[in-house]
Amino acid sequence: MAVFVSEKDVSTAWVAALETLVNSGGDAVNLTVAIADPTTELEGVRHVLDRFIGERRRARRHSVKLVSTVANTLFPSAWYVPDRLGADAAEHLYELERSTRPVTRRRNPRGTYFERMVAWPGPKEEFNQLDQAVRRLRSARERGHQRGHEYEVGMAMPADEIAAPVLVAGKDRSTIGFPCLSHLSFSLLHGVVNLLAVYRSHDFISRGYGNYLGLGRVLHFVAQESGFPPGELTCVSASATAEINRGANFGRERVEALLEDCQAALGATP
Amino acid sequence: MTNMSAATAQLQPDLDELATAILEALAKVRAAPVGELREEMSAVGGDLEIDSREAEAVIAMLEKQYGRTLATVDDLEPECLASVDSLADLIHRRWPAGQPIALSGSK
Secondary structure, three states: OOEEEEEEEHHHHHHHHHHHHHHOOOEEEEEEEEEEEOOOOOHHHHHHHHHHHHHHHHHOOOOOOOHHHHHHHHOOHHHOOHHHHHHHHHHHHHHHHHHHHHHHHHHOOOOOHHHHHHOEEOOOOEEOHHHHHHHHHHHHHHOOOOOOHHHOOOOOOOOOOOEEEOOOOOOOOOOOOOOOEEEEEEEEEOOEEEEEEEEOOEEHHHHHHHHHHHHHHHHHHHHHHHOOOEEEEEEEEEEEEOOOOOOOOOOHHHHHHHHHHHHHHHHHOO | OOOHHHHHOOOOOOHHHHHHHHHHHHHHHHOOOHHHHHHHHHHOOOOOEOOHHHHHHHHHHHHHHHOOOOOOOHHHOHHHOOEHHHHHHHHHHHOOOOOOOOOOOOO
């Protein structure tokens, strides 16, 4: 049965969704999390989660990743410096992705989500889907449009639509691991850009928080570059797990303790 | 008599030289003047925290500059790439012993 969570920021939404997962036995289908402002978080919650992840990493370094690492695979925010570069900031970001790719590929041999967004492996050449989304939204703004449903077509080829597929047919045959994110879809309503992300599978403790943060950064980038304000992030996880006995297999006791610590961190926030 | 290439080629760069090269590359990533980064470093006690993706970009630039691989998969874990000093130390340790520096942009 589908589960719906709607909260104001990344931290509150992630904790509420984790609580829902734990209370439903640890797993859910069609977990839908709406975050009103996905560019904000409460540092106390991230600190608790990174401490939890850090403990596992000390035992098995490659088993899980810190929140910042996960978020960086979706959007390397350190490479985007609009305050310094203005209109050239996007090209700077794309160029750094291209020049750094040989090093990034050492850790991520199949690429990163961000690479899929800006260098989609087309049949003839790479295609920058994010740039396409930005250009189309910018064009809509210049024409005074406040609503952009005409761009929205699911399962579209990236060259034709304002959508960003992540799975490559014929290439992504693995049933586990990258890419769990299947699709991004931007939509414009009342002059605000919103983002929908679809995951086929979601390890909620190892990845969920960093994924929401990274997606929030993607939304912020597209909004900033197109000239519209960023709106809501909605993330649908076709299959989600609290990793009690799946994913990183943390066990019920640890996951419940993590949830309690995160709720305390939320409560401690003024 | 040595030719120009031989004269400019040198063995493993020392930590200061690497730190300078890293700072110059980091300035490109941040689109900031090198002097500004130096001031920032001084203000925080001599080292500068960096994001792991900034570190990856810097490594890629230095690998192109020096014409060699400077980091293994394990080196790219974020705990190893926390600051300019830790990155300089890492690359210094990974430098193949006895190999000269390739001329900038020659590879």
